[in-house]
Amino acid sequence: MSEVKDYIEANKDRFLEELFGLIRIPSISSIEAHKDDMYKAAQYWKQAMLNAGVDKAEVMETKGNPVTYAEKIIDPALPTVLVYGHMDVMPVDPIELWHSKPFEPEIRDGKIYARGADDDKGQAFMHAKAFEIMNKTGKLNCNIKFMIEGEEEIGSPNLGEFCKEHKDMLKADIILVSDTGMIARDIPSITTGLRGLSFMEIELTGPNKDLHSGLFGGAVANPANVLTKIIASLTDGDGKITIPGFYDDVIEVSDEERKEMAKAPFDLEKYKKNLDIDVVDGEKGYSTNERTGIRPSLDVNGIWSGYTGEGAKTVLPSKAYAKVSMRLVPNQDNKKISELFIKHIEAIVPPTAKVKVTALHGGQGYVSPIDMPAYKAAELAYTEVYGKTPVPTRSGGSIPIISTFEEILGIKSILMGFGLEEDAIHSPNENFPLENFYKGIETIVAFYKYYHTS
Amino acid sequence: MSEVKDYIEANKDRFLEELFGLIRIPSISSIEAHKDDMYKAAQYWKQAMLNAGVDKAEVMETKGNPVTYAEKIIDPALPTVLVYGHMDVMPVDPIELWHSKPFEPEIRDGKIYARGADDDKGQAFMHAKAFEIMNKTGKLNCNIKFMIEGEEEIGSPNLGEFCKEHKDMLKADIILVSDTGMIARDIPSITTGLRGLSFMEIELTGPNKDLHSGLFGGAVANPANVLTKIIASLTDGDGKITIPGFYDDVIEVSDEERKEMAKAPFDLEKYKKNLDIDVVDGEKGYSTNERTGIRPSLDVNGIWSGYTGEGAKTVLPSKAYAKVSMRLVPNQDNKKISELFIKHIEAIVPPTAKVKVTALHGGQGYVSPIDMPAYKAAELAYTEVYGKTPVPTRSGGSIPIISTFEEILGIKSILMGFGLEEDAIHSPNENFPLENFYKGIETIVAFYKYYHTS
Numbered sequence: 001m002s003e004v005k006d007y008i009e010a011n012k013d014r015f016l017e018e019l020f021g022l023i024r025i026p027s028i029s030s031i032e033a034h035k036d037d038m039y040k041a042a043q044y045w046k047q048a049m050l051n052a053g054v055d056k057a058e059v060m061e062t063k064g065n066p067v068t069y070a071e072k073i074i075d076p077a078l079p080t081v082l083v084y085g086h087m088d089v090m091p092v093d094p095i096e097l098w099h100s101k102p103f104e105p106e107i108r109d110g111k112i113y114a115r116g117a118d119d120d121k122g123q124a125f126m127h128a129k130a131f132e133i134m135n136k137t138g139k140l141n142c143n144i145k146f147m148i149e150g151e152e153e154i155g156s157p158n159l160g161e162f163c164k165e166h167k168d169m170l171k172a173d174i175i176l177v178s179d180t181g182m183i184a185r186d187i188p189s190i191t192t193g194l195r196g197l198s199f200m201e202i203e204l205t206g207p208n209k210d211l212h213s214g215l216f217g218g219a220v221a222n223p224a225n226v227l228t229k230i231i232a233s234l235t236d237g238d239g240k241i242t243i244p245g246f247y248d249d250v251i252e253v254s255d256e257e258r259k260e261m262a263k264a265p266f267d268l269e270k271y272k273k274n275l276d277i278d279v280v281d282g283e284k285g286y287s288t289n290e291r292t293g294i295r296p297s298l299d300v301n302g303i304w305s306g307y308t309g310e311g312a313k314t315v316l317p318s319k320a321y322a323k324v325s326m327r328l329v330p331n332q333d334n335k336k337i338s339e340l341f342i343k344h345i346e347a348i349v350p351p352t353a354k355v356k357v358t359a360l361h362g363g364q365g366y367v368s369p370i371d372m373p374a375y376k377a378a379e380l381a382y383t384e385v386y387g388k389t390p391v392p393t394r395s396g397g398s399i400p401i402i403s404t405f406e407e408i409l410g411i412k413s414i415l416m417g418f419g420l421e422e423d424a425i426h427s428p429n430e431n432f433p434l435e436n437f438y439k440g441i442e443t444i445v446a447f448y449k450y451y452h453t454s
Numbered sequence: 455m456s457e458v459k460d461y462i463e464a465n466k467d468r469f470l471e472e473l474f475g476l477i478r479i480p481s482i483s484s485i486e487a488h489k490d491d492m493y494k495a496a497q498y499w500k501q502a503m504l505n506a507g508v509d510k511a512e513v514m515e516t517k518g519n520p521v522t523y524a525e526k527i528i529d530p531a532l533p534t535v536l537v538y539g540h541m542d543v544m545p546v547d548p549i550e551l552w553h554s555k556p557f558e559p560e561i562r563d564g565k566i567y568a569r570g571a572d573d574d575k576g577q578a579f580m581h582a583k584a585f586e587i588m589n590k591t592g593k594l595n596c597n598i599k600f601m602i603e604g605e606e607e608i609g610s611p612n613l614g615e616f617c618k619e620h621k622d623m624l625k626a627d628i629i630l631v632s633d634t635g636m637i638a639r640d641i642p643s644i645t646t647g648l649r650g651l652s653f654m655e656i657e658l659t660g661p662n663k664d665l666h667s668g669l670f671g672g673a674v675a676n677p678a679n680v681l682t683k684i685i686a687s688l689t690d691g692d693g694k695i696t697i698p699g700f701y702d703d704v705i706e707v708s709d710e711e712r713k714e715m716a717k718a719p720f721d722l723e724k725y726k727k728n729l730d731i732d733v734v735d736g737e738k739g740y741s742t743n744e745r746t747g748i749r750p751s752l753d754v755n756g757i758w759s760g761y762t763g764e765g766a767k768t769v770l771p772s773k774a775y776a777k778v779s780m781r782l783v784p785n786q787d788n789k790k791i792s793e794l795f796i797k798h799i800e801a802i803v804p805p806t807a808k809v810k811v812t813a814l815h816g817g818q819g820y821v822s823p824i825d826m827p828a829y830k831a832a833e834l835a836y837t838e839v840y841g842k843t844p845v846p847t848r849s850g851g852s853i854p855i856i857s858t859f860e861e862i863l864g865i866k867s868i869l870m871g872f873g874l875e876e877d878a879i880h881s882p883n884e885n886f887p888l889e890n891f892y893k894g895i896e897t898i899v900a901f902y903k904y905y906h907t908s
Binding site: 030031032090091093094097153154155181195197199206207208209210211212213214215216217218219220221222224225227228229231232233235239275276277278279280281282283288289291292295296297298299300301302303304305306307308309310311312313314315316317320321323325327350351352360361395396397398421424425426427428429 | 544547607608649660663667669672674678681730734736745749754755756758759763765766767779781804814849850879
C-alpha cells in the first residue's frame with residue numbers, strides 16, 4: 001500500500017485544509033439560526049465530492065436540512081458501498097471552556113481542535129479523501145455512493161423519509177460509517193453494537209407566575225422541588241430505572257458473551273483518572289463496559305428553573321424544565337420507551353403541578369453481525385494498517401439512523417470508527433488526532449481492497 | 455387631616471415624578487455591574503431628603519453599597535423615629551415576561567408598573583413625602599432619621615457593621631419600616647412577625663468535563679441526577695424538612711394563638727385562582743397562612759445543569775448547581791441552620807460527586823410585640839385612614855436586618871406595610887397601586903400624630 005501512503009504524504013496539507021474549510025462552517029443542527037450554515041455545509045460537501053471525481057453530486061432537499069448525495073458507478077455488476085456520514089455538529093456551549101474558537105480549527109500537540117473535528121466532519125471527510133485516492137490512483141474497485149446528512153445530532157428526523165423516497169438511488173451492498181470510536185490510539189476496534197435513544201423534555205408548571213419565596217414558600221408547591229423528586233425517583237439505589245415496563249424487552253447477554261467482552265483491554269484506573277472521579281457508578285452487577293455497552297441508562301442532559309445568575313434571588317419559580325435521555329439496548333423500542341416514560345411521568349406528577357412531556361427524538365439500537373463479509377474486510381484492513389486484529393466492541397452511543405437503514409433499505413452497516421475517548425466529542429475542546437485522520441484514510445482504502453475480494 | 459389630604463392632592467403628580475426618578479435607576483444589588491447605579495440611587499435619596507427639608511443628608515460608605523442617612527432633630531427631648539428602607543431592587547429576569555420595561559415606570563389601571571414600584575422604592579419613598587408634608591405644614595412633632603440602605607435584597611451583609619459604627623447617630627425610640635404587605639386593598643394589617651432566611655448554593659462536580667451521554671451514560675454518575683436525589687431528599691412526604699436538627703429550635707405556636715390567627719380573613723379559593731393552582735401544598739397539619747407565617751420552609755430558588763437551550767444535546771454534564779433557601783421562624787438561628795445544611799449535604803453526597811456548599815446570605819426572624827406604643831399608634835393611624843382596625847399578621851417573608859437592629863441598636867421595629875399580594879414583587883410586572891402609595895403617605899403622617907401622644 002505504499003502508493004496510498006505516498007499519496008497521503010504528498011497531499012496531507014491539502015487534505016487538512018479541505019477539512020478545515022468544512023469545519024469553519026458552524027453547522028449546528030439543533031439551533032434554528034444556523035439553518036443557512038447547513039446549506040453551506042451541504043454545498044461544501046458537493047464541491048468536495050466533485051473535486052474528488054464522482055460522476056454526480058447534488059444537494060437534495062428534505063423536510064429539514066439538506067442531504068448531499070454523490071456517486072460513482074464504475075460497473076453495475078460490482079458491489080456497491082454506501083458511505084454515510086453527517087455534516088451537522090453539536091452546539092458549542094459552555095463556550096467559555098474552549099481554549100480556541102470552536103469553528104476555527106487549530107492544531108495543538110498533533111490534534112485538530114474544533115467542533116466537528118472528530119464528530120463527524122473529521123471522520124466523514126476521511127471517506128471523501130479515501131475515495132479521491134482510489135479514484136486518482138486507479139484502485140477503485142466498487143461502485144461508491146455518499147449520503148451525508150445534516151440532522152444526525154438531532155436524531156435524523158427526516159432521513160428515514162429520504163431513504164424511503166430514494167430507495168433505488170441508495171441501493172447498496174453495505175453501508176460504511178465512521179462515526180464511532182476505537183479503544184485506544186494503538187488498539188483498533190470495530191463497533192458491533194449501538195444503543196438506542198429516547199430523548200425527552202419535561203416541563204413542569206406550578207403557580208402561574210414566579211412568586212416571592214418568603215411570602216409563598218411552604219404553602220405553594222415549588223415546581224423545581226417537585227421536579228427533583230420526579231427525576232430522583234426514576235432510578236433506584238441499585239442504579240435500575242424504575243419506569244414500569246422499562247426492562248421488558250431487554251435481552252440479557254449470556255455469561256459466555258459477557259466473558260468474551262470482558263477480554264477487551266480496559267484500564268479502570270486510567271478511566272477514572274481521565275475523568276477525575278473517585279468511583280464509577282451505575283447498575284449493580286455490571287462492569288463499566290457492560291453498563292455502557294449492553295445495559296440501558298437514564299441521564300439528565302439538562303435541567304433549569306428559577307434564578308440561575310450571580311448571587312441570590314428569593315424566587316419560587318413558576319416553571320421547571322429537564323431534558324432527560326435514555327440509552328436503550330437492542331430489542332428495546334424507542335417509541336415504546338418514550339411512551340412508557342410519558343405515561344409514567346404523567347402518573348407520578350403530584351396534583352400540585354401540571355406536566356408536559358415531549359419526546360424530542362429517538363432511535364433504535366443496532367447490532368452488527370461479525371460474520372458478514374464487510375466485517376471481515378474491515379478486520380483485515382485494520383490488521384494491515386495497525387498491525388493488530390481489531391476488537392469487536394459495543395458502544396454506548398447511538399446512531400439512531402443505522403437501525404432505520406436496515407429497516408427501510410434492508411442494508412447492514414459496518415462501523416469503522418477512528419475516534420478516541422479523549423476526543424471530547426459533544427464537549428468543549430473537541431479534538432481529533434492527525435494520526436487517526438491519516439491512518440483512517442489508509443484503513444478505509446484497505447477496506448475496499450479486502451471487501452472487493454471477499 | 456384634611457390639610458394632609460389637600461397637600462397630597464396638590465402635589466400628587468410631583469410626588470410620583472420624584473418616585474419615578476428613583477425607579478429609573480436600575481439599582482440591582484446582586485449584580486456587580488450595577489455598582490454605579492447604587493451610588494446614583496444613594497445620591498438621589500440624599501437630594502430628595504434635602505429637598506424635603508432635613509437638616510442634613512449624606513451618602514455614607516460601607517464595605518458594600520452606600521447608605522443614605524438623613525435627619526431632622528427638632529428637639530432632643532422629643533421621641534425619635536428612625537425610618538428604614540432600601541433603595542436596591544431584585545434582578546428583572548425573566549425579562550421577556552414583562553409587559554413594559556422594568557426601569558421605565560408606567561401607569562396602567564391605576565397601578566405603577568416597574569421593578570421597585572412596591573419593593574421597596576415605592577414604599578420607602580412614601581416616608582420621604584410624609585416627612586415633607588409634616589415639615590412643610592408644621593406638623594412635625596418628633597425627631598426623624600432616615601437610613602436607606604442598598605443591600606437589603608442580598609441580605610444586608612454590611613448594615614450590621616454600619617449600625618455598630620454609628621450607634622449614636624442612629625439612636626431612636628422606634629424604627630419605622632414599610633417593606634411588607636397588607637391583607638387586601640381594604641383590609642389593613644400590621645406585620646408582627648417575619649421569617650428568617652438561610653440562602654445556600656450547592657455546586658456538584660462529577661466528571662472533570664462534559665461527557666457524551668451515550669458513551670459514558672450508565673457508567674459515570676451524572677451530577678444532575680445526583681443533585682435531584684440530594685434535593686428531593688431534603689423534604690419528606692409530609693412536607694417536613696429532613697435536615698437533622700432543623701426543627702430543634704422552632705417554637706410551636708399555641709393552639710390558642712393559632713385560633714386567633716385563623717380569624718384573619720383568607721379566601722383559599724381566591725388564593726388558588728390567583729395563582730392558577732389546583733391545590734395548595736406544604737407541611738401536614740398546618741393551614742396555608744400557618745405554613746408561611748409560623749412554619750419554616752425550603753425552596754429551590756434556582757437549579758441548572760447541562761444543556762438548557764433549544765432542542766437536544768446528549769451531554770452528561772460535569773457540573774450541577776442549585777440555589778436553595780430556607781425560611782426560618784423566630785428562635786431558629788440562621789447561622790446554625792446554614793451550618794446544619796452544609797453538614798447534612800456533605801454527609802449525604804455520594805462518593806460519585808464532589809460538593810461545595812456556600813451560604814450566600816441569611817438573617818434572623820423577628821416578632822414585634824403588639825403592646826408597644828408604636829404598634830398602638832400604627833393601629834390608630836390605619837383605623838383613621840382605612841376606617842378599619844388593622845389585623846396583626848405574621849409574614850412569610852424576611853427582612854433579615856430587622857432582628858439585627860434589635861440586637862445591635864436595641865430598638866424595636868414597627869412594620870407598616872402597604873404592599874398587596876398581587877404586586878408581584880421579585881417577579882415580572884411588579885406593581886404598586888397609586889391608591890396605596892397616596893393612602894400610605896396619609897397613614898404614615900397619622901402614625902406620627904398618634905405616636906407623639908402615646
